[in-house]
Amino acid sequence: MKLFKSPTIATALAFGLISGGLSADDRLVHDGEFMVDGKIFGLPEARVYTEDYSGPPVVGDYLTAVPHLAELDYEGNRTHDVRMDVISQQIEVAPGKSYNAWTFGGSVPGPTLHVREGDRVVFTMKNRSDEPVVITEPVNGGSPFFGQVQANPIQKNQPAVSPMPHSMDFHSGTVAANDKWQTIPPGATIEFEWVANYPGVYMYHCGTPSVLMHTAQGQYGAVVVSPKEGFPTDDQVDHEYVLVQSEFYLTEDEYTEGYRYDHEAAMARDPSQVTFNGHVNALHDAPLRANAGERVRLYVLNAGPSGTSSFHVIGAIFDRVWYEGNVENEWHGMQTVLLGASNGAVMDFIVPEEGSYKLVDHEFADAERGAAGTLVAGPRKQ
Amino acid sequence: MRTLLITLMLSLPIAVFAEEAGMVYIDGGDWELPIVREDTGQSGRVEDFLLDVHQVTNAAFLDFVRANPEWRRDQAPGIFRDAGYLSHWPSAEGLGEGNAAPDRPVTRVSWYAARAYCREIGGRLPSMTEWEYASERQRQALEIAPQDYASQLFSWYANPGAGDLRPVASGPADGLGIHDLHGLVLEWVEDFQLILGRGDDIDLLTGSCGDTARFLPEFDEAHYATFLRFQSRSNYQPVTTTSTLGFRCAYDPE
C-alpha cells in the first residue's frame, strides 16, 4: 500500500522544529517505528507519485557543493527536508573532456548532505532526466549548493536530456532497499524517510541496474553524519573539507561530438580519469587552503565505482583518523588510509609549515589519471 | 484502413503487399530472448507477424487523436497517462516544429495510449519477444558486429538526442526493411513489465544492484547494451511518457 499510508510530513516537520531534550518515545514519528539500542527502525513505506514540480533540483540548508560542508548550527536532533532531483547534465571532468552525466542535482559528485547522528531525513527525489535543468543561473530558494557551484563552475555544467529510470540508495540509511531504494521512471517522484542511526562518511548512489553504468555516469555523492557528541578534536579544527574520489570511464563517441561511457573499460576497471571532486583540476584550480600549524580535517569518500583509494597527503601524517567516520574507530599516526569502493573516513592532520601539499591516491596509476589535488598552506598565524 | 489492407493482402504476394502497407512480414521461428529469463533454457516459439516499417509519427497520432478526442491530452483520463502526455505539442490538436513536427516519431505517449492507437487501426503492440526477435533478425540481416551494435546503443543511452529527434525512416530501409529499431526512440511493447521475474525471493520487480549477472548469458558489451533496454522498459509505469519513448504496431497475419 504505497499511496494511502503516506508519511505525515507535516508531523515530521513540526517535530523538526523542536530541538534537543527529546525522550526516546518522542523520536518515533510514525506508526510501526521501533527502537533497538536507541536506533530507529521500521520507517513508513516509500511513496511514489507524480507532482508538478519545476523548482530548484536541490533543496535543503545542509546541502553543499564539494569541498564545502554545511555547519550544523542547531543543537540536538532535527528533521531535514531534503530534495535531490535526478537531472542529466553535460559535465567536464578533464580539460576538453565532457560527457552527458546522470546526476543528483547537476554536479558530479552530487551535493554533500550534513546531518547529526539521530537526525531524521525526509527525502524527495523527482526523476527529471527528461527535462533540461539549468543549475548555473541564480536559483531562488533551494540550497547553498547552487551558489557554491556557480562560484566555481569547473565542470562547466550544461543541461542535457537523457531519460532513464533511476533510484536513490543512501548508505547512511537503514531500511528495506526494495522499498526505499526502488527505481522510478522519468517524470515520477519518490519520497521516503531515513534516520541517521550511525555516524559516518557515507556514499549515496543510484542503484538501478546496470549499477556500474549508473554510478560511472555520475550518480553518487557523500552524506556526513556527525557523531552526536562530536569528535575529540572538534574544537581544534581550523578547516573542514569534503573530498570524493571517483573513476570515470569515457571514450570518444563515434556518433556525436564529445565523450560517452565506455562499458568495456568500466568492466576492465580501466578508467580514463580518476578524480577528486569530479575534475582532474578541481583541487588544483581551486586548491584547499590552510595555514602552517592549523588542524585540517578531511571527510574523504571513495565513491569508486570499482577502484580503491590509498589516500595520502604528501608531507603530512594523519594525526587522527576515524575510519568510516565513526568516532569509535579511531586510528593515530596514519600515513595512508586505504578506502575500498564506498568506504569513507574522517582524517585530521596538522599542517607542518608554509608550502604546498599534494593530496594523492598513492596507487600511482590512479594519481597519474588525475587523483591528485593541492592544499596551499600560508604562513603560521600568530 | 490497415485492417482493410491486411484483408486485401491475401490476394497478393504477402511481402510485396505488406511493404506497400507500411509493414514488414516477419517469419517466426524458434528463438530465445537475449537475456536469461528461465532456469530451464527452453527456447520459445515466435509465430509469424507483421510489424510497422517505421515508428508511429506525430502526424499519424494526431489523426488518431482527432478521431478519438478522448485521447486528446486535455481529455485523456489521468489513469491512462502522466502529466507529460503529448506535452511537446503546441496544442491539444496541433503539431509544430522540431520534435512536434509531423514526420517525427510521436513521443510522450503512455502505454495505454499506444495500445489504443494500435487497436484502433486493427493492430496491437508487438510483444516484447516479437520486438526483440525483429531486432535480432535485423542485426543478422545487416551483419552488424556486436561491438558496433553496442557502441551505437551506449551512445544512444548517453546522448539520445531527445531535444532534436530525426524524422522517422530518414535513411534507407535495409535489412528486413525496418527503420529505426535502434537509435531513434525506444518503443513500447505489450508486456513491457514482464522481465526479471525469476521467483519469489529474487524478483525485486525490476532487478536491483548487482542483479545484472543473473540475466546475462555473456558479459560482452552487446549483451549489456541489450540488457539496459530490458531494464529501462521494465522500469516504466504504464502511464509513463518521455521524450525518448514511442511505439510502432504489430499485426497478426490473416
Add this chain to the structure above:
Amino acid sequence: MKTAFIALATGALLAVSAFAENPHAGHDAHANHTPMTAEAITHEHSLFHLDADWQTQDGRSIRLDQLAGKPTLITMIYGSCTTACPVLVNDARRIDRALPDAIRKNLQVVVVSFDPARDTPERMADYGADYDVDAERWHFLHGAPADIRTLAAMLGVRYRDNGDGTFDHSNLLTLLDPEGRVAERSEGLARPVDPIVKALERLHETPRAEAVASD
C-alpha cells in the same frame, strides 16, 4: 477473534491440500508458478474508465462502470491454478464473511481470470460454485486478453503466461471505492482481513454526498 482464527486456518488448510494435488510439486521448483511482486499504484483515478466488456459466470455482459455506487473487491486468478489462487479467492471470501451484514450486502466481489482460453464463463461458473458464495454479488469474469492486461496494469498486478497452462502473477486483493478508485490493497496470501474490512467500514460511514467524483 475466534472467527478470524478459523478463517485463517481454513486458508492454510486449503493451501496445503491444494499443494498436495499439484502434479508439479516436488519435480521442479520452477514448475510451480512464482508470485511476482505487485507494482506500486501511483494514481487516484477511477478504474471505471476502462472501456471493456466482460462476461460473468452466468454469461451476462458487464462493464466495470456498472459496479459504480458500491465498493468492489477485485482480484485476478486463473482457474487451473491449484496453489495460490484458491487461497486468494478464499481470502476474498474471508473478508466477505468477516463483514457485518449491512456492509456485506453492498460489497461486490470480482474475480477476473488471466486465462480466457481455458476459463470460459461455464468453467468460471463451476469455479465459483465451489466457493459457495453469493452469486448475486460475486462475479467471476471472462474477458479479452488485451482487456485483461489493461486491467492488470491499472491494478498493478503483474503476470505472465508460462505457456504450459500456468501463469506467474502477483497475489493481490484490491478494494475499489464506489467511484472505482483504489481504496486499499492487500498483497500476499492468507493475510489478515483487517485492513480491507476496516477500509470497508470507513467507506460505509462516509456519506455518499461527500465522495468526490473522480476524473
